[in-house]
Structures are given as structure tokens and as C-alpha cells.
Amino acid sequence: MAMPSHAKYLIIGAGIHGLSTAWHLAAQLEAKGLGGGKDVLVIDKGGIAAGASGIACGVVRNNYFQPAMRELMAQCVEVWESDPKAFSYHPVGYMQISPEPMHADVATIYQQQKAIGYDSTFVEGEKDSMSYMKGLFHDWQAKGITSVLHEKKGGFANNTASIYGLAKKAEDLGVRILTGAKVTGFQYGHNSEAVTAVVTDRGVIECDQVVVGVGPWINQIWNMLELPKQVAIKGADGKLHEGIPMWRYWCLEEGTLGVDPDLQRTNDGGPPPVIHVDTDAPLYSDVDGSLISEEMWGIYYKPDLNFGGIQGGAMPYVVETPVDQVAVDPYGPDSPDFIVGDDFAHMWCSALAFCQKRFEGQIKHYKMNEPSGGLGCFTPDSFPVFDRFRENVYVIADSNHGYKMIGVGKLVAQELVNGESALLKPFRFSRYAEGKLHPTSHSPFPWS
Ligand SMILES: Cc1cc2nc3c(=O)[nH]c(=O)nc-3n(C[C@H](O)[C@H](O)[C@H](O)COP(=O)(O)OP(=O)(O)OC[C@H]3O[C@@H](n4cnc5c(N)ncnc54)[C@H](O)[C@@H]3O)c2cc1C
Numbered sequence: 001m002a003m004p005s006h007a008k009y010l011i012i013g014a015g016i017h018g019l020s021t022a023w024h025l026a027a028q029l030e031a032k033g034l035g036g037g038k039d040v041l042v043i044d045k046g047g048i049a050a051g052a053s054g055i056a057c058g059v060v061r062n063n064y065f066q067p068a069m070r071e072l073m074a075q076c077v078e079v080w081e082s083d084p085k086a087f088s089y090h091p092v093g094y095m096q097i098s099p100e101p102m103h104a105d106v107a108t109i110y111q112q113q114k115a116i117g118y119d120s121t122f123v124e125g126e127k128d129s130m131s132y133m134k135g136l137f138h139d140w141q142a143k144g145i146t147s148v149l150h151e152k153k154g155g156f157a158n159n160t161a162s163i164y165g166l167a168k169k170a171e172d173l174g175v176r177i178l179t180g181a182k183v184t185g186f187q188y189g190h191n192s193e194a195v196t197a198v199v200t201d202r203g204v205i206e207c208d209q210v211v212v213g214v215g216p217w218i219n220q221i222w223n224m225l226e227l228p229k230q231v232a233i234k235g236a237d238g239k240l241h242e243g244i245p246m247w248r249y250w251c252l253e254e255g256t257l258g259v260d261p262d263l264q265r266t267n268d269g270g271p272p273p274v275i276h277v278d279t280d281a282p283l284y285s286d287v288d289g290s291l292i293s294e295e296m297w298g299i300y301y302k303p304d305l306n307f308g309g310i311q312g313g314a315m316p317y318v319v320e321t322p323v324d325q326v327a328v329d330p331y332g333p334d335s336p337d338f339i340v341g342d343d344f345a346h347m348w349c350s351a352l353a354f355c356q357k358r359f360e361g362q363i364k365h366y367k368m369n370e371p372s373g374g375l376g377c378f379t380p381d382s383f384p385v386f387d388r389f390r391e392n393v394y395v396i397a398d399s400n401h402g403y404k405m406i407g408v409g410k411l412v413a414q415e416l417v418n419g420e421s422a423l424l425k426p427f428r429f430s431r432y433a434e435g436k437l438h439p440t441s442h443s444p445f446p447w448s
């Protein structure tokens with residue numbers, strides 16, 4: 001595509017958020033008689049699905065302890081369900097299998113799922129949890145489980161395929177997608193905060209409205225926009241805590257056991273739900289019986305033809321390097337620093353065997369020669385920030401919750417065209433200073 005000189009709406013990032021926003025923006029502009037896809041330009045320094053959306057495990061769930069997250073996820077699942085084929089979406093369901101310290105939290109999730117009409121089953125008590133799981137998988141053997149939340153909706157989607165599906169929907173409505181153009185800065189008006197043009201390594205593009213959907217690169221764009229590197233947060237104690245870094249990186253640990261995906265069928269031969277297990281039972285090595293963990297730990301997994309086996313992950317770890325020095329590029333499997341190693345394979349395969357007998361002794365099939373894992377950029381409270389900055393810059397910073405959030409772009413488009421969305425309101429930047437924080441759960445994961 002020739003380098004455009006102007007775009008009414010310029011979206012940075014061709015991942016799940018940038019493309020979902022582009023598609024819905026085109027549709028909503030057209031519906032209102034205010035224009036259409038020709039007014040929307042997406043630019044990406046790499047290509048479509050070059051970022052986190054292209055390597056995501058692809059899990060789609062509602063299971064969140066925070067009411068605002070749950071309501072938002074229910075809306076997102078509706079968008080996934082609107083065209084499963086185009087989004088390569090597999091609605092197999094999702095299970096949160098938990099130990100006693102998480103029981104009460106998950107019980108409230110179930111209650112609120114009932115309140116919003118989100119179909120799920122909740123099983124309580126060690127004995128009943130075991131028999132429910134054995135009813136699905138005859139070889140279930142995980143210890144320390146006292147509740148099971150079985151979401152009948154949700155499941156997973158194939159990462160790259162779904163992002164290409166979104167790109168097609170946007171392009172079909174006339175949206176232009178320019179790849180290989182990297183944003184290096186912004187130009188501002190003489191007497192205003194607003195961005196008048198986006199500077200790229202291929203030229204300057206004037207624009208009326210910017211949307212930022214750059215996933216793990218948000219710290220770089222945030223710095224270019226000269227937004228605050230630190231924030232003040234009003235805590236539950238009513239005091240303002242100053243100097244909290246706005247961004248920090250976590251490294252996500254995922255991998256694939258290269259066995260036949262059909263190894264993980266349910267007792268009746270059907271496709272299994274995505275499994276997420278947290279437990280406080282000790283984890284021992286499936287290789288030599290040594291103790292791996294006595295702390296609470298968790299894993300998730302699903303059979304996935306796209307990855308060629310049983311794919312999943314475990315808890316991420318905090319990257320201690322100062323945020324401006326973290327090498328985000330090369331990203332994902334190409335990174336020399338942020339891919340998983342032997343320790344992950346040992347832990348995750350042992351944990352699979354802890355859960356189901358069929359995985360005992362299978363570590364030899366782990367795909368060591370396929371690098372996996374990747375960085376996520378997190379906000380101070382690990383929940384998304386969806387907000388306007390500098391008058392005409394809309395930032396979609398999902399704090400790494402976001403592949404499942406295919407519906408956020410629809411709501412962002414609504415905010416750009418029609419006004420405020422109640423579902424996005426709890427995710428404003430001002431919540432830090434106002435102390436309007438989301439409740440935190442007992443999960444060992446930063447995104448539950
Ligand atoms: C290993 C892993 C597994 C995950 N699994 C899940 C999961 O199962 N479920 C889930 O819900 N979430 C998951 N996530 C999180 C999820 O992938 C992200 O939250 C989401 O994909 C972010 O989408 P995005 O559109 O904001 O960014 P991205 O998909 O990262 O897209 C951003 C795009 O911006 C482009 N870009 C960056 N900087 C510039 C620039 N200066 N100029 C031009 N373009 C630029 C990049 O090239 C990239 O293509 C996972 C994340 C990782 C790393």
C-alpha cells in the first residue's frame with residue numbers, strides 16, 4: 001500500500017484490539033452515516049498478528065473475581081460466538097479447579113455468573129469435586145481440590161487464524177492495513193495537547209483521532225506520548241501512595257507436549273473443556289519424585305491442533321529489569337531472553353501428570369525445540385486501562401488479559417462514535433488516584 005498522508009482514525013497495532021476496533025469502527029461509522037472503513041487506517045511495525053495476539057494460548061473464559069471483568073468478558077464471549085468459523089473459535093467450555101483458599105472467591109464468581117445469566121456449574125467439596133472430574137476424565141487424580149467451576153461457554157481460539165479473521169472483516173468494510181511502518185513519535189498542535197500527526201519510519205501521517213493497541217509495546221508508545229511514568233494510587237487505607245511505576249513486565253510461560261491432541265478426550269470421546277487447575281498440594285517431579293513446589297501453584301492446558309499437542313502454561317514471573325530497559329524486541333519465540341526453559345518443561349509436565357494419569361511419563365514428548373512464551377506489559381493493579389489521553393488518543397492497554405477481549409474494540413468504537421460505554425468505565429486511568437480499584441483474588445495468577 002502507498003504511504004497515506006492522512007487518516008481520520010489512525011489505529012496503531014494490528015493485534016486483537018487494533019483490528020477489532022477497526023472493524024467495529026468501520027461498521028459503526030457507516031451505520032451512523034458518518035463515514036466508514038475508508039476513514040480507518042491500521043498501521044503495524046510488523047504484520048498482522050505480529051505481537052502477543054499471534055502467540056497467545058487463546059483461552060477464552062469468564063472466570064474473573066472482579067465483577068467488572070466478568071461483565072466485560074460476557075460481552076466478549078458474545079462477539080466470539082457471533083462468528084466461530086471466522087474467528088477459529090472452539091466453544092468447548094472452561095474449568096476453574098481450585099483448592100480451599102480459593103473456594104469462597106470462586107463461589108462468588110459462580111453466584112455472579114448466575115446473576116448475569118452466564119451458564120456454569122459449581123461443585124463444592126473434595127469428594128464431589130473428584131467425582132465430577134472423574135465423570136469427565138476417568139484418570140483424574142489431582143489432589144487438594146475442593147471446588148470446580150465449569151463454565152459451559154468460552155473455550156479457546158486459534159491465535160493467528162482469529163486475528164486474520166478479524167483483519168478480513170475490517171478489510172471487507174474498507175479499512176486499510178499498512179504493515180511494516182513503525183511509529184517513532186507524535187506531532188502535537190500549537191495550542192493543544194492533541195496529536196495532529198503520527199511519525200513513522202516511512203513518513204508522517206496526519207490524523208484526527210489515534211487509537212493505541214500495541215500490547216507489550218505500550219511502555220514505548222506511552223513514553224512517546226509523554227504520559228506519566230509513575231502514578232499515585234489511593235489505597236484501601238485512604239492514603240495516596242506516590243511513585244508507583246505505571247508499567248512492569250511479566251514473562252508468560254507456556255509450552256506444548258507433542259502428543260496426539262486426541263490423548264485428551266473426555267470419557268465420552270468428546271472435545272474437553274480448557275482445564276485450569278490451582279492447588280496448594282505439593283508438586284513432585286514426574287521424572288525423579290523430587291519436590292518441585294510446596295507453595296500454591298497453577299497450570300492450564302487444552303488439546304490444540306494448531307500447536308500440535310497439549311498446549312498450556314503455568315504462572316508467569318515478574319521481569320525485574322527496569323521497564324525502559326526491557327528488550328521487548330525481538331518478541332515472543334524470537335526473543336533470546338523471554339522464552340521458557342527446562343525448568344518450565346519439568347514443572348508443567350509434572351503438573352499435567354499430577355492432574356491426569358495419562359500424562360505420566362510423557363515429558364519426553366515436550367517440544368523443547370519449539371521456543372515458546374512471551375512478555376506481557378502490566379498496569380499497577382494488573383487490570384486494563386481503557387481511556388482517552390491528550391484529547392484525541394484512545395489507549396487500549398489490556399494488562400495482558402486481552403486475547404479473549406475481542407469485544408473491547410466494539411466498545412471502544414462505540415465510545416469514539418456514540419459516547420461512553422458503561423462496561424469500559426471501571427477501567428479508566430483515574431481509578432488509581434480515586435482509589436476505585438478492582439477487588440483482588442487469592443489466585444496465584446496476576447490475571448484472575
Ligand atoms: C504467551 C502468551 C499467552 C497468552 N495467552 C492468552 C490467552 O490464552 N488468553 C488471553 O485472553 N490472553 C492471552 N495473552 C494475552 C494477550 O495475548 C494480549 O493481552 C493481547 O493479545 C494483546 O493484544 P493487543 O492487540 O493489545 O497487542 P498485540 O497483539 O501485541 O499487537 C500489538 C501490535 O502492535 C504493533 N506495534 C508495537 N509497537 C509499534 C509501533 N511503534 N509502531 C507500529 N506498530 C507497533 C506490534 O507489531 C503488534 O503487532 C497471552 C499473552 C502471551 C504473551
